[in-house]
Amino acid sequence: MSVREYLRERFMPHLWCPGCGHGIIMNNLIRAIESLGIKKNDIVMVTGIGCSSRISGYLDFHTLHTLHGRALAFATGVKLARPELKIIVPMGDGDAIAIGGNHFIHAARRNIDITAIIMNNRVYGMTGGQFSPLSGYGTLATTAPYGNIYEAFDTVELARGAGASFVARTTTYHVRSMKEIIEKAIMHKGFSVVEILSQCPTYFGRKNKRGDAVEMLKYLKESTAPIGSERKRKNPALIERGIFVEEDRPEYCAEYEKIVEKAQKG
Amino acid sequence: MQETEVLEGSEAVAFAVKACRPQVISAYPISPQTHIVEALARMIADGEMDSEYVRVESEFSAASVISGASAAGSRSYTASSSQGLLLMTEVLYASAGMRLPFVITGVNRAISVPISIQVDHQDTISLRDSGVIQFYVESSQEAYDTHIAAFKIAEDPGILLPVSVCMDGWILTHSYERVSFLEQEEVDRFLPPFKPKNFLDVNDPKSWGSYAEEDVLMEFKYSIHRAMQYGKERIKEIFSELATITGRDHGGLIEAYRTRDAEVILVAMGSMVGTIKEAIDKLRSQGQRVGLIKIRCYRPFPFEDILDNIKVAKVVAVMDANFSMGSEGALGMDLKAKLCGRRGAPLVLDCVAGLGGREVNEKRVLEIVERAREVEESGLPLDEPYWAGLRPEILPEGAENDRQGKIG
Numbered sequence: 001m002s003v004r005e006y007l008r009e010r011f012m013p014h015l016w017c018p019g020c021g022h023g024i025i026m027n028n029l030i031r032a033i034e035s036l037g038i039k040k041n042d043i044v045m046v047t048g049i050g051c052s053s054r055i056s057g058y059l060d061f062h063t064l065h066t067l068h069g070r071a072l073a074f075a076t077g078v079k080l081a082r083p084e085l086k087i088i089v090p091m092g093d094g095d096a097i098a099i100g101g102n103h104f105i106h107a108a109r110r111n112i113d114i115t116a117i118i119m120n121n122r123v124y125g126m127t128g129g130q131f132s133p134l135s136g137y138g139t140l141a142t143t144a145p146y147g148n149i150y151e152a153f154d155t156v157e158l159a160r161g162a163g164a165s166f167v168a169r170t171t172t173y174h175v176r177s178m179k180e181i182i183e184k185a186i187m188h189k190g191f192s193v194v195e196i197l198s199q200c201p202t203y204f205g206r207k208n209k210r211g212d213a214v215e216m217l218k219y220l221k222e223s224t225a226p227i228g229s230e231r232k233r234k235n236p237a238l239i240e241r242g243i244f245v246e247e248d249r250p251e252y253c254a255e256y257e258k259i260v261e262k263a264q265k266g
Numbered sequence: 267m268q269e270t271e272v273l274e275g276s277e278a279v280a281f282a283v284k285a286c287r288p289q290v291i292s293a294y295p296i297s298p299q300t301h302i303v304e305a306l307a308r309m310i311a312d313g314e315m316d317s318e319y320v321r322v323e324s325e326f327s328a329a330s331v332i333s334g335a336s337a338a339g340s341r342s343y344t345a346s347s348s349q350g351l352l353l354m355t356e357v358l359y360a361s362a363g364m365r366l367p368f369v370i371t372g373v374n375r376a377i378s379v380p381i382s383i384q385v386d387h388q389d390t391i392s393l394r395d396s397g398v399i400q401f402y403v404e405s406s407q408e409a410y411d412t413h414i415a416a417f418k419i420a421e422d423p424g425i426l427l428p429v430s431v432c433m434d435g436w437i438l439t440h441s442y443e444r445v446s447f448l449e450q451e452e453v454d455r456f457l458p459p460f461k462p463k464n465f466l467d468v469n470d471p472k473s474w475g476s477y478a479e480e481d482v483l484m485e486f487k488y489s490i491h492r493a494m495q496y497g498k499e500r501i502k503e504i505f506s507e508l509a510t511i512t513g514r515d516h517g518g519l520i521e522a523y524r525t526r527d528a529e530v531i532l533v534a535m536g537s538m539v540g541t542i543k544e545a546i547d548k549l550r551s552q553g554q555r556v557g558l559i560k561i562r563c564y565r566p567f568p569f570e571d572i573l574d575n576i577k578v579a580k581v582v583a584v585m586d587a588n589f590s591m592g593s594e595g596a597l598g599m600d601l602k603a604k605l606c607g608r609r610g611a612p613l614v615l616d617c618v619a620g621l622g623g624r625e626v627n628e629k630r631v632l633e634i635v636e637r638a639r640e641v642e643e644s645g646l647p648l649d650e651p652y653w654a655g656l657r658p659e660i661l662p663e664g665a666e667n668d669r670q671g672k673i674g
Contacts, residue, residue, distance in 0.1 A: 068296075069324065099325075126297070127295035127300045128297075128300055131321065133323065143295075144311075145307070145311045145312075
């Protein structure tokens, strides 16, 4: 199937700025789904609000474009009603971890079979470049003209601590491993979290003097290293990428079914 | 001598807020409110303003932070729009119940779904029952002046309620207008520091938000209503006190525009009022007796002032930029509820106008006046509100038989 068949071209041109990393993620998401051979009609994509969330308009699955921060809560409802469907929830960093932080940790705790993709560009792009909970200490933003004083969440540790049974991190530079990780995340039975470090040249890049999109991609290459690699050992400041957690644990919908069966037996 | 500048509506509001010296500001980004809180963040960072600024993880937290700050005796402020205001709703009912006098700018924007960032009043109208006082403004200058009055009104010992200044997103927040500013000393004289009688004090412990049994809850609620009713006169006094300082009189709870002998009177609020005034001037020059009531204060509802100005009117046409699904627009409902049973009351024509940024232009206003004349001639009210500017060609088949806009 050609990539075009996954796109709703009537929604183009998309709203992402030139150089934005979100298109790379959309591209790899399509490739992953294509290589897994999942039928379009077996996928439900649920999104919230923000630049990233516009992806549900552009992709031709069953799509639910919901409210800011609430995508995982809506997705939980979809999954409980139709547990046989694949549920994919792309979110931005603000959407997933700030306003939607509560839903995020509880979805992870339930280990419900949903794939959460966090398109982390470290900024609220749509509203004009305010800092997010993933911007990090010392970064500049329109609401932090002299530097952000808030520490960032470590999404991987947050997801792991909250109980997600699949947790991975990659970047928009590492497109091949991104596709593989997305494939594994979609096939994983349980709550899977993929954090993808993405570039926002328009706001995060410009405010923090990170150069253009190419420079920002180079930074993603240089500032990250595979889990447990030689590079990471030599330079502990590097951000690790790869699969951190991949465990077989009781999944919420399956457990729910079991309880229903048990109760009906009396 | 007041300084005058051409600047963005959002910035005018930020200057007004700055002049009021709030001690705590908390906000979360949402368009089209963002420029206001960004400007305040900049002023604080630049040391032009002495305020605690808390950038939180959601609007729910923003409303909670300023409520807590207010209970602790600080003057506090936030701004939001659309979904953000809806997310604050649970908190705002509580804040009004606790009688916390902070100010919110409600930058008007449509509510999802469909997702839209364009203006209408559905967001703030959804808060009408919360106990928050609501003002609507026509221009950036009025937004500036009303914010300064808003703090004084909120903190009035006989009122003590949150106040929301509602202004149309984009049309007011993002357009550039000439705005005159007061001197800081003038604002300080008008609005002395916030010194509440009751606040969280370690030396004198008190409780807010306690459980109320069925023997007292009604009295608590009635007290909020009483404060609003008392507020009507006090708001007018505070507005006119400010007008003597600024030299700008925007009116009291309402502004009556060419209503004295008008047979048809339009009722509206927000930025569409400017367009309506132009249309009325045009109709007046053709000899038509039409006028306008601009609602400045929506909660408390200024019924007495409206009644004083519609005594000779035959038809009052209400232009609601909101709609209560399955019923009618809020303003129309309020007005009819108060007119019902009054001898000689005019007929009310309910119009829905400007939802989701649908343009309200002169042509639309003239259509509404024409429809009001038809109502006047028939002597009968409409079956169903008139959706001005509705596009029947994109509605499902059969919609042409709807009673929408038809005279009963």
